[in-house]
Amino acid sequence: xxxxxxxxxxxxxxxxxxxxxxxxxxxxxxxxxxxxxxxxxxxxxxxxxxxxxxxxxxxxxxxxxxxxxxxxxxxxxxxxxxxxxxxxxx
Numbered sequence: 001x002x003x004x005x006x007x008x009x010x011x012x013x014x015x016x017x018x019x020x021x022x023x024x025x026x027x028x029x030x031x032x033x034x035x036x037x038x039x040x041x042x043x044x045x046x047x048x049x050x051x052x053x054x055x056x057x058x059x060x061x062x063x064x065x066x067x068x069x070x071x072x073x074x075x076x077x078x079x080x081x082x083x084x085x086x087x088x089x090x
Contacts, residue, residue, distance in 0.1 A: 008040055008041060008076065009039065009040050009041070009043055009071070009076045009077060009078045010040075010075075010076060010077050010078070011036050011037075011039055011040050011077075011078045011080065012077060012078065012079045012080065013036070013080045014079070014080060014081050014082070016081075016082065017080050017081060017082055017083045020082070020083045020084055021033070021083050024065075028063070028064075028065060031062050031063060031065075032062050032065055032067065032083060035060060035062045035067065036067070036080065039060070039069070039078050040078070043058075043069070043071045043078045044058075044071070046060050046061070046062075047060060047061040047062075048060045048061075049061075051068065056070055056071075057069075057070060057081075058070065058071065059089075061086075064085055064086050065083060065084065065085055065086065065089075066082075066083070066084060066085075066086055066089040067080060067082075067083050068080070068081045068082040068083070068089075069081060
């Protein structure tokens with residue numbers, strides 16, 4: 001019997017971000033969805049950096065795509081605000 005002591009986070013995806021993800025090619029969409037699943041156990045894993053000039057806004061790199069999000073540790077929530085290609089993200 002194994003038990004996991006890792007805290008789990010609820011990943012909330014903004015409607016606009018869902019629409020953006022839906023428009024991506026299947027391969028890229030799967031990579032992004034896998035990254036979002038990983039964020040449910042550890043939102044700071046992967047290539048995560050703070051966004052310059054915006055307090056508490058983070059971004060995660062997934063290939064040529066970026067995921068912009070915030071983390072509320074008190075509520076155990078990850079809120080995904082935007083997902084897009086690097087060229088049009090910033």
